[in-house]
Amino acid sequence: MNVKKVVFPVAGLGSRFLPATKAIPKEMLPIIDKPLIQYAVEEAVDAGFSELIFIIGDTKQAIKDHFNFKPNLDISNLTEVKKNFLSEMHKVIPDYVTCEYIIQDEPLGLGHAILQAKEDIGEEPFAVVLADDLINSQPSVLKQMKNHFKDKDTSIIAIQKIKNCESLNYGVIDYKEKCSNLFKTTNIIEKPLPEKAPSDYGVVGRYIFSNKIFTFLEKISAGVGNEIQLTDAIKLMLEENLVYGYEFKGKRHDCGTKLGFIEANISYALNDPDYADELKEFIKNLL
């Protein structure tokens, strides 16, 4: 089954990053020199997705501007070095890939954001990527998940092992059996107290859904944090449908938190030969 469509919900308030997110979505914050959303888009394109759907906030056009950017510059007077830097701007999205931008009028929650894509998705299965979950892996997590996705009626959600004390930051699954990295999910709870967490597997921001998810997104009302929670729709879906948790291979950085964002910048810079040696030296001296 070839899944072509991918939804990027980027309309959240990003309140943990205020004031940086007053006028731009947190998905525009850069890891070194590239915004989080560009990492997510490159992951999706590399995994073979060709129809990108962005759920954007009413006043936050920065993501649309980023991907539509056509510089109107006379570059003849620029130095070669600057011309090389500018060539980076043209490499964002290949021509065969289409982009759709849908406005979520109010940030009523992740579930509500995804529901805005219902008409564009139609009958097909589709992926969802949360760009603030930056995952360094080879092959990419989306590619790993696509390889496991065979049946259009079966959804897959990415999971990772978490510490019990971290359960308040995750949707946490319960499962009946597991085969290699695939866990047959039986329940999911949004941000449970550690003593109520059904397992030590938390959901992270990569999903491939059957389009049936929309039926359940339409049924739910506001949950934890007074938001329309994707987790609650998955929980309802589980009553009648098979959903697998997929324990991916790779290192995930939670860039929705300041610490995770700082760690991601350091980690990516340490992996970059342009900065690694000097940065190591700098950190050594600092410590």
Ligand code: UTP
């Ligand atoms: P988060 O739970 O991280 O929320 O959203 P947030 O609003 O972005 O950040 P904080 O908690 O205020 O700091 C997870 C993903 O869902 C998107 C966000 O943009 C992020 O990619 N989202 C969330 C929406 O698109 N719309 C919403 O109403 C809520």
